[in-house]
Amino acid sequence: MSSTVIRFKDVYFGYNQLCVLENINFSIEKGEFVGIIGPNGGGKTTLLKLMLGILKPRSGALDVFGSDPRRAGSRVSYVPQASTFDRQFPISVYDLVLSGRLSRLPWYGRYRKTDKEAAQQALKTVKLENLQHRSFGTLSTGQAQRALIARALAANPEILLLDEPTASIDPETSEDVLRILTKLTPDITVVMVTHNLRAVIHDAQKVLSVQKGVAVMAPEQVCQHFAYGVYHPPLIQGAGH
């Protein structure tokens, strides 16, 4: 039996005067691989930030595990859009991944054995054990992306949100990252913003097309026109659930 982990009901959101998302209704079930697509500025990152409780809806309701997203804590992990993470920050790959456990520590906390084991397990999942002593800044873009995924996984989340994890990496490395992510389901619910439509059609069970509104689609409904970046309104308005 499926169970809903994220639910949006009649959600509206805007930044100051700008209305970004309106009348958003959808749900995400436990264990699903969900792809979020849409044009630049369409509201994809904003949608993730609402799921994280970083932003609050102007009206409507949304819940994660049946309550306010801010109560989800380490049950939800987030890999932000790559450009927002400072690659020059002097930290080893291992310490970066271990820092994913911070949200689980008590305020006086020091890392315990279980934290170190979780970090090692996450490094293994993304196949970076061999590079764990390297400085994060020396990694290739694809390796850095895997390290950031490992950091999110170290918290042992039930939901993993990723914002364009395959952006600016080569097709082969993108495939590696996608293989890692698909293997996480159904144990972990994976929600991924991406411009990689092939990946969405191939790997996702549900697609959210975001352009002010959100249309819920099955992967096979993702129109080939999208491949040219044409998110045409009739499809978005007319798509079913």
Ligand SMILES: Nc1ncnc2c1ncn2[C@@H]1O[C@H](COP(=O)(O)OP(=O)(O)OP(=O)(O)O)[C@@H](O)[C@H]1O
């Ligand atoms: N902090 C903010 N303050 C004001 N406007 C914002 C803010 N963040 C985003 N916006 C605006 O909200 C809209 C949606 O932005 P968002 O980042 O969610 O889009 P996106 O779909 O993630 O785009 P991209 O594909 O380029 O990452 C855009 O018009 C953007 O300029």
Ligand SMILES: [Mg+2]
């Ligand atoms: Mg974005």
